[in-house]
Amino acid sequence: MLPFPYVILDLETTGGTPLHDRIIEIALIRFEEGIESDRWETLVNPGMPIPPFITRLTGISNGMVQEAPSFEEVAHKLYSFLEGAVLTAHNVRFDYGFLKNEYRRIGALLQHRVLCTVRLSRKLYPQHKGHGLDAIVQRHGLHTDGRHRAMGDVELVVAYLEVARRELGSRQLLDAASALLKDPCLPARLDAAVVDRIPDSPGVYFFYGKNDLPLYIGKSVTLRSRVMSHFSNDHASSGDMRIAQEVERVEWTETAGELGALLLESRLIKEHQPIHNKRLRRSRTLFSLAVADGPGKVPLVNIVTEEDIRPEVFELLYGLFRSKAKAVDALREIVRENRLCPRFVGLEKGYGVCFSHQLKRCNGVCAGREAPELHFLRLKQALIPLRLKSWPYPGQIGIREYCKSSGRAQLHVFDYWCHLGTVDNECDLDELLNVRSVMKFDLDTYKLLLKNLGKQVSVIPLGPQATQQPPGIQPQPAFALHQRV
Template sequence: MRVPLHLPPALTSLGDFAFIDVETTGARPLEDRVTEIAIIRFHANGEQTRWQSLINPGIPIPTEIQALTGITNAMVRDAPDFFAVRDDVRRMLEGAVFVAHNARFDYGFIKNEFRRQQEAFTADVLCTVRLSRRLYPNATGHGLDAIITRHHLDGFDRHRAMGDTEATAAFVQDAADELSACTVAAAVRALLRTPSLPANLPADALQDIPDSPGVYLFYGINDMPIYIGKAKHLRERIRAHFSSDHMTPNDVRLSQEMRRIEWIPTAGEFGALLLEGQLIKERMPLHNVALRRREKQGFFTLVGGSDAPRLEWLPAAAMDTANGDLFGPFGDRSSAKKWLMYAAREHRLCDHQLGFSRPRTVGEPCFARQVGRCHGVCEGVESGTRYSERLLAALEPMRFPVWPYEADVVLEERDVANDRTDLLAFDRWCAMSGGVRLPFDGDVFRLLRRTIGKAGHTIRPLGPVHPIFASAAVVFSMHG
């Protein structure tokens, strides 16, 4: 006989928890629909509320999904659609932690069902896959079937909404019995990053933050931005600033100075990165020290021909003036010099040729030569041509790549879960805005280089037949 489900007081002291599972017509929140919902809400006062219903999805259920869940088209034909049950669903979920196994799947479907009714839905989300990994890091699997086997749970109707909801709650209950309720509660707090709200913010300041990529702005006493940041998940990132388990000294200062929060959703990490840089350059927030350092970025370039060439520092802002190959980018001259010193030692390069020292007389050996770490180009033992070959070999890992397109391109970035698409224009590894190439940014370059050719991103030429892309890219509405 199965033990009745309950959550220990150490956990419910954190608030209400709504365990939920949805069955669907497929795995795509935008195209597929919900066929069944089950919710068990554990209240902070110890009470428990249950709700479940089949849902008419309005579209056929694929044969393979019917076989998996046992939910047929005939079963949902006379069931209510989501519009009819939306108030019940909201009542069961509102004000509680949204708990599910592989929670982004269930959360994405619920959000999109509400969106189809022109209603917003947000919640704090706890994924029990992540909780399992945190509590049992050495376990071989964290899927629901693996957890049921590992914890000797049985009697649940798998692949039906209430059965999977009960199994998920039973796992949390069993983990609390096995590891202690306090251990599980501590893990939940860490995963939720429960925030300690800054004293000068209203109580509902964090309530409506979307679970999407974007940029956030913290405002101080004069209603001027004091910090601007980007996030893959705005809700999670903003809350992390005020989580007692994660606060940095800078977060503490921000918390004391903050009076207001603003956020701007984007379709992905690229859009957030570009908008962050654009807004920081425009607003110059006090605490964005790291991004200001990007102005010191630059490259090495070779000067002096092929016979023992020398390296010259070139600021990123002047990269278009380079006559030859570029090597980098580096964050600043100091980091570039540090990298070059390691490369010089590994490849036995000449201190004089690299500019680390200057000969007092013609043919004077450099210090590296004196200690056996230079092949002697400084005193004529090694030819300039041979030294040039070895120098190029040492620099090769940092060679700046050629722009792989004939002209400007536009990258389409999509956020499927939130049904948003942004068009981002680029030219020669730099972002564009309004048809104008923005200053080089090493973060943009690295992200763009990783993204080119990656599945899920569409890149196409930006030509005269698509002039709207140039003005649409990068520029995001503050009211979007």
């Protein structure tokens, strides 16, 4: 059917994750110039129990594989069948991923050209919705007594290719297979033509499954390369493997640079909560240490929540913590290391001399042995490493990004560490600056700005304070595209 050597292969496994599960059966048929030249099948001892649902599905039990060879014992023979041939399977990423990981465990590297017959079915029969093996069996009236056994499924794929050859002709089958071999690493349900249109420019990409909720949102300065990397990482990442199994379409939004991609990714992950995003997904409550404005106010430190973490009072705030317990632990450590009074600071309640002073761990402000002013000064000095950075501009600013390859320019507008929005032109900028919006502090945005303001970026003062230039900032138009950014 196909003029080059190919091996149609199927595996049965203990589960769906190549990094953790194992092969329990292998079957293959090798073809030379379209003619069957050899076939082989074997049970494999996985070295782990077979789950009951796998036994119910395949009929393969623990007793059946107890005396079977291990994968290491059959690896050389298997490779002799695969050598010089295109590895062909229905959803080949699944089988190829298991084989690569099994060979990796024995210190060997498997690298083969692969052909997915699910993607081939989509290319040959685009008018049909289902392209799984059961759908193909029903569509073409195929039959087997060995469904969900490795050789039974191999023979179904062979029969399906023969039906396609008779219905569509050898030339169309070969052309479709040759086209897929040029880009073999995509998941079976992903449209290669769509992926080809993804630009290698900065932006954010979205992986979708069966519905309109994104499975995963990511960013990159080279979108297409990053998307492809999810599907060509040798199945070394269980996260990428799960995404590949579920993804059915990809969409993207271009930005003018990396900062725009980072800001958009952070916002959209918090809005949509994709199941495969973990790092930025949760928008937890923040806590900070608020210091009194003088030594006479006890307690000297209060732990405040996100509602009170406002950039305009950063000079009184120290540290940002994901939980109240972490804030308390940090304060307790500062008190211990600097012989401060836990009662004055606010870690203990009560009156009179604190217990730490009795243990000689407090300099004695609670016992009248240290001036409150000196104690307060030592507290503020001890907190200096946790001091939040005050907003270094008199008002709103824009950070301009420009992408030479796409010609796209964007201005990211900030005020007091808060991202007000991103605009593409002067009209949108005017509208954004004239709308009074509630500013909400976001830790991820704060960290991004701290990092980027230390670089050579194009910062533009905006709003009524635009004439009050910080040192080194010269007036410039917001969308002068060809200035260096």
